[in-house]
Structure formats: structure tokens, C-alpha cells
Amino acid sequence: MRKTALRSAIGLGTVIAATLALAGCATSTPTSTTTTAAAASAVDLSGVCPATVTIQTDWNPESEHGHLYQLLGPNPVINADKKSVSGALYSGGKPTGVNVEIRSGGPAIGYQTVSSQMYADKSITLGYVTTDEAVQLSDKLPTTAVFAPLDIGPQMIMWDPSYYPNVTDIASLGTALKADGGVVRYFGGAAYMEYLMGAGILDKSVVDGSYDGSPAKFVAAKGKDAQQGFASAEPYIYQNEVAAWGKPVKFQLTNDVGYPVYASAVSVRTGELASLTPCLKKLVPVLQQAEVDYFKSPAATNALILQLVSAFNNGWVYTQGVADYSVKEMKSLKLVGNGDNAYMGDMDQTRVQKIIDIDTPIFTKSGSAPKAGLTAADIFTNEFIDKSIGF
Incomplete structure (x- = not known):
């Protein structure tokens, strides 16, 4: 993967x-x-x-x-x-x-x-x-x-639109995750995530630095959790090549929330x-x-x-x-x-x-x-x- x-x-x-x-x-x-x-x-x-x-x-x-x-x-x-x-x-x-x-x-x-x-x-x-x-x-x-x-950098955060139908961007995703007990998984120590937390876009309680590149935790959460990725790859991979997922995701670029x-x-x-x-x-x-x-x-x-x-x-x-x-x-x-x-x-x-x-x-x-x-x-x-x- x-x-x-x-x-x-x-x-x-x-x-x-x-x-x-x-x-x-x-x-x-x-x-x-x-x-x-x-x-x-x-x-x-x-x-x-x-x-x-x-x-x-x-x-x-x-x-x-x-x-x-x-x-x-x-x-x-x-x-x-x-x-x-x-x-x-x-x-x-x-x-x-x-x-x-x-x-x-x-x-x-x-x-x-x-x-x-x-x-x-x-x-x-x-x-x-x-x-x-x-x-x-x-x-x-x-x-x-x-x-x-x-x-523009391809770094993004993605989520399941069927689980979070009212989420339109990373900020509203953060609100939804906090209400539902979900998290955004990312590779720990990433500077863009420090920015998102510092700017108040994501609360510290909804970020999880345990992402290791595998789709396993995202799939196992059944839509409750979000995840980092590249807009130029992961949406296709998860819909077409991760058989356990096999459906669309939505995302927002970190560029578009002020990290260009x-x-x-x-x-x-x-x-x-x-x-x-x-x-x-x-x-x-x-x-x-x-x-x-x-x-x-x-x-x-x-x-x-x-x-x-x-x-x-x-x-x-x-x-x-x-x-x-x-x-x-x-x-x-x-x-x-x-x-x-x-x-x-x-x-x-x-x-x-x-x-x-x-x-x-x-x-x-x-x-x-x-x-x-x-x-x-x-x-x-x-x-x-x-x-x-x-x-």
C-alpha cells in the first residue's frame, strides 16, 4: 500500500x-x-x-x-x-x-x-x-x-461522505469528528497538522499521529475516522483498489486551509x-x-x-x-x-x-x-x- x-x-x-x-x-x-x-x-x-x-x-x-x-x-x-x-x-x-x-x-x-x-x-x-x-x-x-x-501541493485530508454527509471541509470535519468521537489519522510530527491545530481548524482531541500508510484502520473505522493522503492518488486507490473499502471519499487540500x-x-x-x-x-x-x-x-x-x-x-x-x-x-x-x-x-x-x-x-x-x-x-x-x- x-x-x-x-x-x-x-x-x-x-x-x-x-x-x-x-x-x-x-x-x-x-x-x-x-x-x-x-x-x-x-x-x-x-x-x-x-x-x-x-x-x-x-x-x-x-x-x-x-x-x-x-x-x-x-x-x-x-x-x-x-x-x-x-x-x-x-x-x-x-x-x-x-x-x-x-x-x-x-x-x-x-x-x-x-x-x-x-x-x-x-x-x-x-x-x-x-x-x-x-x-x-x-x-x-x-x-x-x-x-x-x-x-499546489496534493496533501489532503479525506473522509467518508456517506458517514459525514454534512461535512464540506476540514473545519466542519473537525466539528463532526469531535461530536462523534472520531479522529484524523496522520503521520505523527507533520508540520501541517501542527498548523491545523494551532489555527483552531482541528482540535487536538481529534488528531491521531498513528497513521502508517496502511488502509487498515481507516477501513476498520467504517467511516467514523478521517485520514491524510494525496489528492492525486488516494481517492482512486480507496475506491478502486482497496477492496474492503470500494467507495468514494471526499477531501480538502491542506493548501486550501492556509498551508500553501x-x-x-x-x-x-x-x-x-x-x-x-x-x-x-x-x-x-x-x-x-x-x-x-x-x-x-x-x-x-x-x-x-x-x-x-x-x-x-x-x-x-x-x-x-x-x-x-x-x-x-x-x-x-x-x-x-x-x-x-x-x-x-x-x-x-x-x-x-x-x-x-x-x-x-x-x-x-x-x-x-x-x-x-x-x-x-x-x-x-x-x-x-x-x-x-x-x-
Whole structure:
């Protein structure tokens, strides 16, 4: 079963885990393959980017990461042991003169944060870092986001509409749960839940941090309890693939109740932003275009994603139905899109600052204080976004 909790929640004890990871991991060299020279009319990344652009994701292969797998040219090399795939980095159907290696996260990196993995293994060029993770680790493991593949985060809370027919959002769900003795199960320590409680949207008495990614407790509660999940997956999974449930759920995005993180923002180690700038000026528009191309025609890339899931064989279950639903739902819910302008991939300073303002006291209280005086400009930049590329 999908363990979205483990990839989406930012735990309040993350800094300790990150420190241990740095002490116990050694830098490794990514596998590289020979790439044909970049075609004259294609984007040429050779000379400005690393010979292999290594990208660390935050979970197993899935459609939310389709924009990255779209980068791979013909005949990619699958490394089942490393849970990675590599090959020539393509843009617009042509090689760019460098290779790309895409590494799985979650279980493949011991469920540690991408930030800690990026600092433990300096061969990683880019990694997925959600805004609240960037805030929490800004003092010891600073990262800067350069591209936001998701304009709205898919994190949500779901409930049974047949049990709670009058519930329309998370706030009214909280009221109903308190009256009925139900709870919202979530992965303990998640910052967004601390926000929901602090803002008075959910009472502390109705939250339960025992969620482990399994549907068992949700099913056993027969509708009385609610649960966290991803809007781009769980509604389909529970209705179509959890036989013991087999009916619709309703949900509200945590984004829509005032927690507007940029999920899985493509980021660099802050100290390397300047040295990578020549590369990023050319690479970020390639990432933008790959996402536009993927959502225009996702079938081939989704087939690769399913092939990777099968080859990695780590217990992660991901079907064609979920892959197709995810693409459709990400577009329908505007999780991907141009936002409030005509191009995609940029981030809004006000949104980022809001997360800093929300999470700084939360993380400080838990003993993992962000960098003193942290501002939005410290953890993201739109410098490399090509304003001509959008949906």
C-alpha cells in the first residue's frame, strides 16, 4: 500500500536524523552512460552542467514525478539495486549533451529527508525539497528551490461522505469528528497538522499521529475516522483498489486551509547556487518544457514509471489506473498549471513567506529552529524560469 505519509510529512525530529545521516553516509559517484553529442538545434547543456545531472526524488516512481522521467532519452539504464534510472538527458526529442540519473527516495534512502541525502552525497545535483522541509533545515542543511513542478501541493485530508454527509471541509470535519468521537489519522510530527491545530481548524482531541500508510484502520473505522493522503492518488486507490473499502471519499487540500507549501520543489544546495547558475539558466527551462510535454502526452513516460516500479520490486504498489488518475487529477485540481500568470514553475514570495511565518515557531519549539532571520529569498529563486514556457 502507498505510504504517502512517509514522503509527505515533515517530522519535528528531522534534524537529528539528518545529522546521523551525514555522519553515516559516504559520497558516491553516479553511474554514467555515454551520450551522443547534442544536436545543433537542441539545447546544449554540455560544458555548463555536470556530465551527469543527478536528481534525488522524495519517493518511489509515480506520475507526480513524470516531468523528470520525461527527460530520459531512448533505452534508459535501470539500476534495480540503487533504485535509479539513467540515460541521455533529452529535450524536445533531442539529446542535450549530458546524462541524467533519477534516484528514488523514501525507502531507497531510508526514509530520510532529501535535504540530508543531498548533503550526505555531493554527487546529487538537484533534489525534491518541499517548502516546510527547506524552512526546517535552513540553518544546517540549506537548500534553494529553483523550479516548482507542482503549483499546489496534493496533501489532503479525506473522509467518508456517506458517514459525514454534512461535512464540506476540514473545519466542519473537525466539528463532526469531535461530536462523534472520531479522529484524523496522520503521520505523527507533520508540520501541517501542527498548523491545523494551532489555527483552531482541528482540535487536538481529534488528531491521531498513528497513521502508517496502511488502509487498515481507516477501513476498520467504517467511516467514523478521517485520514491524510494525496489528492492525486488516494481517492482512486480507496475506491478502486482497496477492496474492503470500494467507495468514494471526499477531501480538502491542506493548501486550501492556509498551508500553501510548494511540494517537491526542485532544489540545489544553497552554497552551490552560484556555481550552478550557468547550468541552471539552461536546465530549468528544459525542466519546464519536460513537464509541459509530459502532461500533453503522458503514456510513454507512465509506461516507464510502471516498468521502474516492477524492476525495483520493493513492495511499492503502483498501477496503470493510479498513474492515469494522477495525471488527470493533477490537471483537474490545478495542482499543475501556470498559477496566476502565463508560465509555469515559478514560486510566489508571499506563499513562501507564509510558510516561514507559520513553521518557524513550530520548528523552534520542537528544537529544530530555522536559520535566524530566514526570508523567502533564502530558500527559493525564480531567476532561471523561462516566462515563455507554460501550459
